[in-house]
Amino acid sequence: MxxxxxxxxxxxxxxxxxxxxxxxxxxxxxxxxxxxxxxxxxxxxxxxxxxxxxxxxxxxxxxxxxxxxxxxxxxxxxxxxxxxxxxxxxxxxxxxxxxxxxxxxxxxxxxxxxxxxxxxxxxxxxxxxxxxxxxxxxVPVWQLLGGSGRTRIPAYASTLGTFHGEGEVEETAARLLEEGYTAQKWFFSDGPAQGPEGMERNVALVQRTRETVGERSALMFDAFMSWDLQYARRWASRVEHLRPDWLEEPFPAGAIESFSQLRASTSIPLATGEHLYDRHDILPFLQRGLLGVLQVDPEWCGGTTDLVRMCAMAETFGVAVIPHGHGIHAALHVVASQSPEVCPRVEYLFHHMPERHYFETDTPTPHGGSFALPTRPGFGIEFAxxxxxxxxxxxxxx
Known part of the structure; x- marks a missing residue:
């Protein structure tokens, strides 16, 4: 012992x-x-x-x-x-x-x-x-959590920090597709306070990305809790035919009724979770069938221990868990230990992760749109x- x-x-x-x-x-x-x-x-x-x-x-x-x-x-x-x-x-x-x-x-x-x-x-x-x-x-943490049936873990490219100028969206979307990512997430520049012009920019972002990637990539969009129900409904009605794969955090995390009403009025899946810190927080979202994807963060929701519990909860309701990509270590190991049906991929903020882990050696980095299984003991965090x-x-x- x-x-x-x-x-x-x-x-x-x-x-x-x-x-x-x-x-x-x-x-x-x-x-x-x-x-x-x-x-x-x-x-x-x-x-x-x-x-x-x-x-x-x-x-x-x-x-x-x-x-x-x-x-x-x-x-x-x-x-x-x-x-x-x-x-x-x-x-x-x-x-x-x-x-x-x-x-x-x-x-x-x-x-x-x-x-x-x-x-x-x-x-x-x-x-x-x-x-x-x-x-x-x-041994690596993913082995402690039950091992893995996968040799690589898919990632989606999170574009936070990308400018939306003329040609920039198209160039970035095409480059990510070429690098092997089969899913990418984009962040809106505007909300209700920016008026009709802001709405047009938000609609155009969906149009520009879909025209660039066609059906070769999933496309997700993040409103970062900055919209209201009326605004979200108007946006959804404008872009539903372009098949966004999810709309993330259109409302503050606790606005369950707004999520419910939007879910009833659009076929676009909804996602949230990074600002839900507890199993009691996520349960009503699961029970009411409001989410297509749960995005709890292992560095905010209670760590690896509770993220694994939340995966079990979500699996019971048929909801996928893709952890929020604030960091990469715990999220990658938990996802590696779960069924692809439960945790299909991880999030990778390609503008931010290299600097966030600046002081580390050999930080997990995707190649061809996916991560190799980590091999070092624990989370493998060593200093440069x-x-x-x-x-x-x-x-x-x-």
């Missing part, structure tokens, strides 16, 4: 100056929840920072009496306060392999643990413990020491 007690918990911050990127044009305009106020919706997007800029990333490390350390990251800043203010120290002395007990203890330990920053912190702990277990046993210019402990408990 393996004996491994948790002996330390620390959050480390890695940083370095990244040279100016002459190709970085900044961030294009994207419809967001706050875009209901037109003054908070920059028509030309957000400009690129001038000159070199500092890149920082947070990683959680959990040490044990067995001499093996589990690691996960990058971690969101929102997780730091709950961990530093008592959650980390509550782990000391516990059995590092008791993932389910630790998850349950942390969930029950505070009345606000079901949502928000505390749930993000629980997710970080859970994922670090899964990495620790894999390192102790010398030559890229790290500074490292400090944000907090440490031991």
């Amino acid at each position: 393996i004996q491994a007690k948790i002996s330390s918990v620390r959050m480390i911050e890695l940083s370095a100056l990244i040279p100016e990127d002459s190709t970085n044009r900044g961030f294009p305009p994207q419809s967001r929840a706050v875009s209901v106020y037109n003054q908070y919706h920059p028509a030309d997007g957000w400009p690129a920072p001038a000159g070199p800029r500092r890149k920082t990333s947070l990683y959680l490390e959990i040490g044990t009496t067995a001499g093996v350390t589990g690691r996960y990251g990058p971690i969101d800043q929102e997780a730091v306060a709950p961990l530093a203010e008592g959650m980390a120290s509550s782990l000391l002395g516990l059995d590092a392999l008791a993932n389910t007990f630790i998850w349950d203890m942390l969930q029950r330990g505070n009345r606000h643990s079901r949502h928000g920053n505390r749930k993000i912190a629980i997710s970080a702990v859970d994922n670090a413990l899964w990495d620790l277990r894999g390192r102790l046993l010398g 020491e030559d890229r790290i210019k500074e490292s400090r402990d944000v907090f440490a408990a031991s």
Whole structure:
């Protein structure tokens, strides 16, 4: 029997100056929840920072009496306060392999643990413990979760950060198709506050992408909680004949009645989940048949432990789970361990993932539109020491 007690918990911050990127044009305009106020919706997007800029990333490390350390990251800043203010120290002395007990203890330990920053912190702990277990046993996390019947995991290309200028949509859509992606997701630039002109741009985005890829690629579209029911119905009636494969987060995550009414009025499948943090949150969406795809995030919803439970729930209702692509490590391993019917693919934000995992070596990267199964123990997160210019402990408990 393996004996491994948790002996330390620390959050480390890695940083370095990244040279100016002459190709970085900044961030294009994207419809967001706050875009209901037109003054908070920059028509030309957000400009690129001038000159070199500092890149920082947070990683959680959990040490044990067995001499093996589990690691996960990058971690969101929102997780730091709950961990530093008592959650980390509550782990000391516990059995590092008791993932389910630790998850349950942390969930029950505070009345606000079901949502928000505390749930993000629980997710970080859970994922670090899964990495620790894999390192102790010398196998990847997907093997711990039951193995895999696949040799490669398909990905869809998420185009967040792509400008919609003349020819740019068409060039990007065609390039992704050529690279082997059989599905791609696009982000709307406008919502109700941008008026009829914004609606025309949102309709045109569907037209332009469908004309480019034809029937050779699935096409999905993300409104990022920035629409209302009337607006979503008008858009759907305009583009339904172009067969979008889903409309993602047209409304705030808790707006179940809006989802229900839109679902009843269009054949376009609906998707949501990245801002649903709990099994109780997703259950009414499943029970009422509102979703074509559930998109919970393993770095926000409670980690690998609860993502696997949510997959089992969704499978019962015949709903596919494609985890939100905030990171890639936990999502890839969970999807690899599930049936292709339950988890058909992962999301890959090709503009953002290389920099998000800047301080890591050999970060999982798709080739030909799919990932090879990871082979390193745990999640395989190792640091590229030559890229790290500074490292400090944000907090440490031991």
